[in-house]
Amino acid sequence: MTGSREIELVVAADAAAAAQLAAERLAAAARAGGHIVLTGGSTPRRAYELAAELQPDWSRAEVWWSDERCVPPDDERSNYGMAQAALLDRLAVQPAAVHRMRGELGREDGAAQYDRELGGLARFDLLLLGLGPDGHVASLYPDQPTLDETERRAIGAEAHLQPFVDRITLTLPVLRAARGVLFLVAGADKAGAAKRAFAGEPSRATPGSLVRAVEGTTTALLDTAAAAQL
Ligand code: 6PG
Secondary structure, three states, X not given: OEOOOOOEEEEEOOHHHHHHHHHHHHHHHHHHOEEEEEOOOOOHHHHHHHHHHHOOEOOOEEEEEOEEEOOOOOOOOOHHHHHHHHOHHHOOEOOOEEOOOOHHHOHHHHHHHHHHHHOOOOOOOEEXXXXXXXXXXXXXXXXXXXXXOOOOOEEEEOXXXXXXXXXXXXXXXXXXXXXXXXXXXXXXXXXXXXHHHHHOOOEOOEHHHHOOOOOEEXXXXXXXXXXXXX
16 A cells, blocks of 8 residues: 555556556456546557456446546547447446446536436545646646535536546545556656656646545556656
């Protein structure tokens, strides 16, 4: 277990190797069963594809999302749509439950629905996150009031990076409650954000620096390009 500020840094040779390591963590979590949070953007796509190969049976797992764009699930910007194509459609046995964020409801109604869907779930077992070049995680952006939410577990948010569509996002307390937090970060454009998030002091200017498992492990998986300033 890492402490509340500790983080394990794992640097892989390149994005493909980082994706493989992330896939192994996802596959192990699916095999073990439990609640797994997927994230969006482009970086995790390859990790999802590899995880489906490593572990085709996700029947012991329930799948959730860290955040979603307020678009229909078949929209090319949908985080669910990306995970459906890269992971769910490639599985031999589907998860016990797939908890899609309903972006089509809009950010407030969609967030309220997800907060209800979370029900009595207290902790995720594995929480995958990316990191934006501005240091955002999920759809928690720098210096935004969404960082101050302590009651609701899912809230609506404005996008501060493309795609500029409203978002639904999990909030900091529920991210921090995860048993295992796993960042997957690749590319030279993330090097500055990675330094601030993983080696800097906690700061609202870099939401990634605020996410550490309170009781659990926090790991950052990076390729050498993203780790260049660490
Ligand atoms: C989203 C993601 C977001 C993502 C980062 C990194 O909805 O955009 O959930 O938090 O993880 O923006 O995105 P890339 O992997 O595309 O760089």
